Every structure is written in C-alpha cells, then in structure tokens.
Amino acid sequence: MKKLNVFExxxxxxxxxxxxxxxxxLLKFYWFYLKQVKTPLAFLFIIGFFAALLDIILFKYIGDIVDIIQSVQSPSELFAQHQSTFLWMLAVIVLIRPIVSLIHNIMMNQVITTNFTSLIRWQQHNYLIKQxxxxxxxxxxxxxxxxxxSTAQSVRNSVLLTIDSMWRVIISALTTVVLFVELNIWLAVPIILWIIFYILLLKYFLPKTRERSHKSAKARSRLMGHIVDTYSNILTLKLFSHSAREQEKTHQLMTHQTNMALYSTRLITTLDxxxxxxxxxxxxxxxxxxxxLWQNTLITAGAIAFALSLVIRLNxxxxxxxxxxSGIFEDIGSVQDxxxxxxxxxxxxxxxxxxRLSVPTGQIxxxxxxxxxxPDKPIYQDLNLNxxxxxKVALVGPSGAGKTTLINLLLRLFDTQSGSISIDGQNIKNVTQESLRGNIGVVAQDTALLHCSIRDNILYGNPSATDDMIAQVLKQTKAHEFVYDLVDQYGNKGLDAIVGENGVKLSGGQRQRIAIARVLLKNAPILILDEATSALDSESEAVIQEHLETxxxxxxxxxxxxxxSTISKMDRLVVINHGKVVETGSHTDLVAQGGLYSSLWKLQQK
Incomplete structure (x- = not known):
C-alpha cells in the first residue's frame, strides 16, 4: 500500500x-479554496459518474437474468446460449466495478480528503497569525x-458530499426514468411524479435547514469559546471560588446550543x-x-424485478x-459562522x-x-520623544499613563492615528513587521512561555544557539539554579522538561528568569524592559540587575x-502623564524639581 504515496x-x-x-x-469563499484543487475535484466528479452508473447497471442485470432464465427451454442450455452475456456481466461485477471503486476511493481518501483539509487550515492559520x-x-x-x-473540515465535507451524492441522485433518477420509458411509458409515470415532489421538498426544506444550521453552528462556537476560556483561566476560577457561577453561565450557553440544535433537528424529522x-x-x-402492465403482457417478469429493485434502491x-x-447544509452553516x-x-x-529594518545605531x-x-478616549496627543x-531611557508615570502603550506602538502591535515613529531614520510603517520586532528584545510584564521544553522556549530568542550559549544566559539570570533540577511528568529533565501551558509548572519568578534568558540570547540592538523584574524577590532582582546592566x-x-529603585540609574527618566511628556531628566534632577516624579518617589519611600 506504500505505492499510494504517489497519489498523496x-x-x-x-x-x-x-x-x-x-x-x-459564501460561494466566492468556497471557490477561493476549490480553485486550488480544481483538477483533482474534476477527476473525482468524472469518476463519480461512472461509479454511480455501474450501481444502476447491477440492478439492470437482475432483470436481464430473470428474463434469460425464463427464455431458455432447458436449464442445461442456460450457459451455452448466454455464455458471452454472463462473462460480460462477470467482468463488470468482478473487474470493472472494483477498479472504478478503487480509483474513486483513492481520489477521495488519498488525494483530496486529508490534503485539501490541511491546505485550508494552513492558509487560514497563516492569514490569521498575522492579524x-x-x-x-x-x-x-x-x-x-x-x-x-471546523471551517476547513466543513468546506471539505460539504464539497465532497455534494459531488458524491449529486451523481448518485441524478444518475439514479435519470437512468431510472430512461430505462422505465424503454420498458413502458406508464412505468415511468410514478418515478417522474416522485422526482417532481422530491425537488419541491428540497426547495421548501433546504433553505430553512441552512438558516437553522447556521444558528446552531453559531451557538456551538460560542459554547466552545466559553469552555476553552474557562479552562485557560482555571486558576482564576478556583481562586475566586466561582465554580457555581461559571457552571451557571456554561449551563445557559449549553442550553442555548442544545435548543438551537433541536430547533434544527425538528426540521430534519419533519423532512424525513x-x-x-x-x-x-x-x-x-x-x-x-x-x-x-405484466397482467396485460406489456412487460416481462424480469422487468418487474428490475423495476422494483431499482425503486427500492432509489427509496x-x-x-x-x-x-x-442536511449534513451539507449543517457544514455550510459552520462555514458561514x-x-x-x-x-x-x-x-x-x-x-x-x-x-527590512536596518539598525546601525538604534536611535528612536x-x-x-x-x-x-x-475615539473618545485619546491616550496620546501630539507626543514627541527622541x-x-x-x-538608556526609563518611562515613568502613574498607572494608565500610557507607558506600555508607547512600547506597543514602537513594536507596531498597534498603529498610530497620526504622527510617525522612526528607528535610525526609517519609519516603522515602511519596514516589515518581522524585521522590526526581530531587532527589538522585549521582557514583558506578563511573562508568556510556550507549552514546550525549557530549551525550545529559550531558543525562541535565537533558534541557532547551542546548549553552551543557553547555559551562559541561564547562569546570567540565575535560572541554572532550578532548570537542571526540573523533571516533568513524562520524565524529561533539565532543558528538556516541559513547562506546561503558559509555563504554569514554573513559579512566577522562574518564568520571568526564563523570559529574560530568552531575550539575552536574542541580543537585539534595542532592548525593552517592561517590568522585567516584577516577579522576582529582592535578592534575585539585585543579581539580575547586575547582568541586565551588562x-x-x-x-x-x-x-x-x-x-x-530599579530604574534610578538610567541615563534619563521620561515622565508621562495624560498622554504627554511632562518631565524629563536624571533621577537626581527630577527629585530636586519636586514635580510628579518626586511625588511618586516619595510615595515609594514610605
């Protein structure tokens, strides 16, 4: 079966x-992805026609065999008179039909199903990750x-099921009508009326199914988002003893989702x-x-067997x-959501x-x-800062003054409404975001670690770094004191230990040290320290401050x-309040001025 790799x-x-x-x-959304695989889909469409046609031929053979049996004078003459007919039937049943089925399954399973789904997910992820x-x-x-x-899976399911089911119903209905007309025009009347009423049923029920499926999918997504958010913030939930309250909210969303699902299935029950x-x-x-018709000798017994078997098959x-x-429209509802x-x-x-940004000096x-x-709550109004x-500049000011916002604007996590930010004379809006952030090292207030090993988290700073380089930055941050003793639940030790989602298996101080080590390894020409030592005890902070100075x-x-106290040795302190630079100077000068900085300093000395 390894030869199937060629098709994959x-x-x-x-x-x-x-x-x-x-x-x-909706239709253009579908075509955006379908056009990338239109050739395999077209081939599946064609092979689906032959697969459906062969199914009808089998039922025709039933009628032919009955008529052949009735036509022979003696059972011993059956194969002698109709050998070629039976051989052809055998070839179709044993050889042609399995081959067509194999090709159909290869196209469906090996060529399209998995890879088409991954294609959609990959492209959607690549687009969203840059939001x-x-x-x-x-x-x-x-x-x-x-x-x-779910969207990728729903696009795939709705397309493949449409192709697969469309041929089956079209071929079955049309060939049934044609073959019945050949037998006797009156035999085709019931099937023609059935087709008319079948189309009317579809026309009435399917738009309603689509609408209700969309509502059901929307309710399901809201429930999923809430549950994931609950699990992601499980510590907060437990610390504030809100399990009962959270259960009530989940109960409301789940009740709504259940009602929307039942609202959709009621229609399906009626349709069935x-x-x-x-x-x-x-x-x-x-x-x-x-x-x-048989009573009036207008059709044969074989025709009756063929007609009834085909009608039951059609049923x-x-x-x-x-x-x-119904499933297709449920998938379409999911796609719409x-x-x-x-x-x-x-x-x-x-x-x-x-x-790409070039940073020869680092002037900002x-x-x-x-x-x-x-719009009604401006953070900055005509702010200027060089x-x-x-x-080495420290941004100082009351909570909510906009210090972290200024950093986010420099990193272009948000865009200014007006004005410009430049690095070495290059407007950051004219360079790639990747090169901008690649030249800035950040130790953020909210430490974020990936759910992977210590090594992989630190290598985010420099993917080509060696273990010796990692060991050096761990020593600089005193993280070596705990890293090499770590053992996770899988038995991984040291640098290979898994830190858990967002580093949950480490203490706040330990997470911060790993984050600082990661930035040390990045060694970018511009460094941002946003509450870099906020999670450390005084002793560890003093040690890390020494290495941060290096x-x-x-x-x-x-x-x-x-x-x-952690920024008093910076070259310049910039005091921000109400979106403006209100004071600037050294620690000593600002304390002597008796302004906002002096007030903040005195408050912390008490």
Whole structure:
C-alpha cells in the first residue's frame, strides 16, 4: 500500500498561495479554496459518474437474468446460449466495478480528503497569525482555533458530499426514468411524479435547514469559546471560588446550543417523515403499475424485478441523500459562522515591497504621536520623544499613563492615528513587521512561555544557539539554579522538561528568569524592559540587575518599572502623564524639581 504515496503527493497542502483575505460571500469563499484543487475535484466528479452508473447497471442485470432464465427451454442450455452475456456481466461485477471503486476511493481518501483539509487550515492559520493584537484581544482564542479546525473540515465535507451524492441522485433518477420509458411509458409515470415532489421538498426544506444550521453552528462556537476560556483561566476560577457561577453561565450557553440544535433537528424529522410518505407512495404505485402492465403482457417478469429493485434502491438512496444534504447544509452553516473570523481584514499590514529594518545605531524618534484605543478616549496627543543611540531611557508615570502603550506602538502591535515613529531614520510603517520586532528584545510584564521544553522556549530568542550559549544566559539570570533540577511528568529533565501551558509548572519568578534568558540570547540592538523584574524577590532582582546592566551595554534601552529603585540609574527618566511628556531628566534632577516624579518617589519611600 506504500505505492499510494504517489497519489498523496498530488495536492501539496503547503503550496504557495496569495497572502490575502478570502472573500466574504459564501460561494466566492468556497471557490477561493476549490480553485486550488480544481483538477483533482474534476477527476473525482468524472469518476463519480461512472461509479454511480455501474450501481444502476447491477440492478439492470437482475432483470436481464430473470428474463434469460425464463427464455431458455432447458436449464442445461442456460450457459451455452448466454455464455458471452454472463462473462460480460462477470467482468463488470468482478473487474470493472472494483477498479472504478478503487480509483474513486483513492481520489477521495488519498488525494483530496486529508490534503485539501490541511491546505485550508494552513492558509487560514497563516492569514490569521498575522492579524493585529487587537484582533486576538477581541475574539476568544479558543473560538478562533475551533473555527480554523471546523471551517476547513466543513468546506471539505460539504464539497465532497455534494459531488458524491449529486451523481448518485441524478444518475439514479435519470437512468431510472430512461430505462422505465424503454420498458413502458406508464412505468415511468410514478418515478417522474416522485422526482417532481422530491425537488419541491428540497426547495421548501433546504433553505430553512441552512438558516437553522447556521444558528446552531453559531451557538456551538460560542459554547466552545466559553469552555476553552474557562479552562485557560482555571486558576482564576478556583481562586475566586466561582465554580457555581461559571457552571451557571456554561449551563445557559449549553442550553442555548442544545435548543438551537433541536430547533434544527425538528426540521430534519419533519423532512424525513415527508420523504418516507413520498417514497412509500412511489413503491406502492410502481408495484401496482408493474403488475397491471405484466397482467396485460406489456412487460416481462424480469422487468418487474428490475423495476422494483431499482425503486427500492432509489427509496434507500433518496433517504440517504436527504440526510447527506442536511449534513451539507449543517457544514455550510459552520462555514458561514467561520467566514466572519476567516475574512476579517488585517488592521496592521506591511506595505507592498516593504524593506527590512536596518539598525546601525538604534536611535528612536516619536514625532507628533496621536493614538486612542477608543475615539473618545485619546491616550496620546501630539507626543514627541527622541531617544539617542545607546541611550538608556526609563518611562515613568502613574498607572494608565500610557507607558506600555508607547512600547506597543514602537513594536507596531498597534498603529498610530497620526504622527510617525522612526528607528535610525526609517519609519516603522515602511519596514516589515518581522524585521522590526526581530531587532527589538522585549521582557514583558506578563511573562508568556510556550507549552514546550525549557530549551525550545529559550531558543525562541535565537533558534541557532547551542546548549553552551543557553547555559551562559541561564547562569546570567540565575535560572541554572532550578532548570537542571526540573523533571516533568513524562520524565524529561533539565532543558528538556516541559513547562506546561503558559509555563504554569514554573513559579512566577522562574518564568520571568526564563523570559529574560530568552531575550539575552536574542541580543537585539534595542532592548525593552517592561517590568522585567516584577516577579522576582529582592535578592534575585539585585543579581539580575547586575547582568541586565551588562546586557544593556551598547544597546538603546527603554525600561518601564513601577518600582522606581530599579530604574534610578538610567541615563534619563521620561515622565508621562495624560498622554504627554511632562518631565524629563536624571533621577537626581527630577527629585530636586519636586514635580510628579518626586511625588511618586516619595510615595515609594514610605
């Protein structure tokens, strides 16, 4: 079966694709992905026709065999007179049909199903991962992940089931009509009426099914997002003893999702009942018409056997198709729910042919910056700040003054409404975001570690670093005191120990040391310390401050700290309040001025 690998390479799920938002309209959204695999889908469409046709031929053989048996004078002459006919039937049943089925299954399973799903997920992930920070703040991370997984699967299912079921119902219905007309025109009347009423049923029920499936999918996504958010914040839930409250909220969302699902299935139950009545009338009318025609010697017994077997087959198949169609519309509802997330325009984009940032000196300039998260609540109004090459600047101010926001603007996690930010004379909006952030090392207030090993977390700073280089930065941050003694639940030790989701298996101080070690390894020309030592005890802070001073040598540094003792040795302190620079100078000068900084300093000395 290893030879099937050849077919599995026909679709490359990681092929190059335009880095653009998919269309917002449903059909165009589908075509955005389908056109990338149109050749395999077209071949599946063709092979599906022959597979459906061969199924009909089998039922025709039943009637032919009955007529052949009745036509021979003696059973001993059966094979002698009809040898070639039986050999051809045997070839179709034993050879041709299995081959066609194999080709169909290879196209379905090896070529399209898995790779097409991965292609959609890969492209959707690549598009979403470049969304702005605000996008991820505005949506449940669990909801986004759920939609990436479910939307791709729903696109695949709805397309493949449509191709597969469409041929079965079209071929079965049309060939049945044609073959019945050949036998006798009256035999085709029940099936023609059945087709008309079957189409009317679809026309009435399917739009309603699509609408209800969309509502059900939307409710399911809300429930999924809430559950993931609950699990992600399980410590907060336990610390505040809100299990009962959380259960009530989950109960409400799950009740709504259940009601929406039942609202959808009620329609399906009604449809199934209507279809059962229609199919029963088809079987009964075909039996009556067949017997009347046979009684008047207008058709043979073989024709009756063929007609009844085909009608029963059509009865079973129509019920299956209706369930498939309901499933297709459920998938379409899931796709509709995901489109809003998948097609959201990016708020922050690289300019076409943007240059890579070059940082020979590290001079930073904020010019006439205006920024607001909400239009009626401006954070900055015409803020100006210049940071010289190699200068160590501390941003100081009350909580909510906008210190971290200024860092986010420098990193271009948000864009200014007006004004410009430049590094060595290069406007950060004219360079790629990857090169911008690649030249800035950040130790953030909220330490974030990936759910992987200590080594992999630190290598985020420099993927080509050796274990010796890792050992050096661990020693600089005193993290070596605990890292090499770590053992996780899988038995991994030291650098190979898994830290858990967001580093949950480490203490706050330990997580912060790993984060600092990661930035040390990155060794970027611009360094940002946003409450870099906030989670450390005084002794560890003193040790790390010594190494941070070594790290800061030759770099442009912006530091934020509420504990003013940690930044008093910086070259310059910039005091920000109400979105403006209100004071600037050394620690000694600002204390002597008796302004805002002096007040903040005195408060911390008490």
């Amino acid at each position: 390479k026909i679709i490359n799920p990681f092929q190059h694709s335009p880095d653009i938002a998919p269309p917002k309209k 702005s920070l605000n996008f991820f703040h505005s949506n449940f991370s669990g909801g986004i992940a759920s939609r990436v997984m 009942f209507a279809l059962m009545i229609l199919n029963s009338l088809l079987i009964a009318s075909t039996v009556i018409v067949s017997l009347l 079973t198949m129509s019920t299956w198709v209706m369930k498939v169609v 995901g489109i809003k997330i998948m097609t959201a325009e990016r708020e922050i984009m690289d300019k076409e042919n943007a240059d 300039s904020f010019s006439n910056i205006n920024f607001a998260y909400h 940071i010289a090459s190699g200068e 790290l800061m040598e030759g770099k442009t540094v912006i530091a934020i700290a509420h504990r003013l």
